[in-house]
Amino acid sequence: MSQETAVYTHGHHESVLRSHTWRTALNSAAYLLGSGTIKQDMKILDIGCGPGTITADLAALVPEGLVVGADYAESVVEQARATAAERGLENTEFTTADVHALQWEDDTFDVVHAHQVLQHVGDPVQALREMRRVTKPGGIVAARDSDYSAFSWFPQLPGMDYWQDLYRRVARANGGEPDAGRFLKSWAMRAGFAREDVTCSAGTWCYAAPDEIAWWSGLWADRTVAPAYADRATEGGHATPEQLTTVSETWREWGTHDDAWFTVLHGEILARK
Numbered sequence: 001m002s003q004e005t006a007v008y009t010h011g012h013h014e015s016v017l018r019s020h021t022w023r024t025a026l027n028s029a030a031y032l033l034g035s036g037t038i039k040q041d042m043k044i045l046d047i048g049c050g051p052g053t054i055t056a057d058l059a060a061l062v063p064e065g066l067v068v069g070a071d072y073a074e075s076v077v078e079q080a081r082a083t084a085a086e087r088g089l090e091n092t093e094f095t096t097a098d099v100h101a102l103q104w105e106d107d108t109f110d111v112v113h114a115h116q117v118l119q120h121v122g123d124p125v126q127a128l129r130e131m132r133r134v135t136k137p138g139g140i141v142a143a144r145d146s147d148y149s150a151f152s153w154f155p156q157l158p159g160m161d162y163w164q165d166l167y168r169r170v171a172r173a174n175g176g177e178p179d180a181g182r183f184l185k186s187w188a189m190r191a192g193f194a195r196e197d198v199t200c201s202a203g204t205w206c207y208a209a210p211d212e213i214a215w216w217s218g219l220w221a222d223r224t225v226a227p228a229y230a231d232r233a234t235e236g237g238h239a240t241p242e243q244l245t246t247v248s249e250t251w252r253e254w255g256t257h258d259d260a261w262f263t264v265l266h267g268e269i270l271a272r273k
């Protein structure tokens with residue numbers, strides 16, 4: 001399945017970007033930073049860069065190099081460009097691209113990075129094949145994706161189980177794989193990486209402080225009834241508008257609990273070409 005047939009489940013509503021712009025290289029790519037891979041003069045591709053906050057952090061790590069941020073959505077490419085400009089970064093470039101058919105020549109980048117992208121594409125093996133193709137021999141493909149089935153939370157409100165099940169059904173109907181984290185190693189091997197060249201790890205986000213609970217519950221309450229997701233859920237026959245409102249209210253209720261806790265599990269791979 002190509003980009004034309006896979007649909008980005010969340011869309012780029014403000015409530016979605018509220019989550020993306022919180023991300024940093026430290027909270028979202030520590031497995032790459034800690035690997036000692038990145039050198040000051042490297043050329044990095046951040047594919048599916050979204051609004052570019054991770055991209056900008058990566059650029060700060062390669063002051064003598066270059067980071068290219070690319071995304072198939074023109075609107076977020078513009079936002080990513082603005083993020084880099086606001087930070088005064090001069091070693092970034094931004095463009096539109098489809099990870100299934102990248103426009104760069106073979107062996108162009110030292111590192112090709114994708115955060116929370118492969119779960120949304122129609123053919124993640126082809127995507128990894130392309131990411132590998134544009135990586136220099138000896139270079140690294142770094143990918144991290146969440147695993148929705150493995151999320152955990154407290155309190156276990158009954159409506160939260162419904163939210164998880166519904167989200168996974170909508171994401172799959174859109175051509176994605178919401179449990180992508182656990183698939184990454186297998187996809188990388190199918191894309192041509194030798195098993196011994198794929199280093200795997202798991203990383204988490206944990207939201208339990210008062211501001212984190214308010215932020216996480218608010219953005220899910222909002223994005224559940226926001227255009228992209230709500231339209232896809234209702235038009236696909238997965239939920240009625242009333243059911244989506246109930247899910248949104250459940251998220252708000254979850255956010256009222258002082259003892260609330262949410263853990264997001266991710267799979268991570270560093271695959272050497």
Ligand SMILES: C[S@@+](CC[C@H](N)C(=O)[O-])C[C@H]1O[C@@H](n2cnc3c(N)ncnc32)[C@H](O)[C@@H]1O
Pocket residue numbers: 003008020021023028047048049050051052053054070071072073076097098099100114115116117120121
């Ligand atoms: C969950 S967001 C992640 C954004 C960013 N990497 C981050 O973590 O903040 C996924 C991004 O992948 C982009 N995307 C989805 N399918 C794509 C494709 N086939 N090629 C390139 N980008 C794609 C979406 O437009 C979206 O901006």
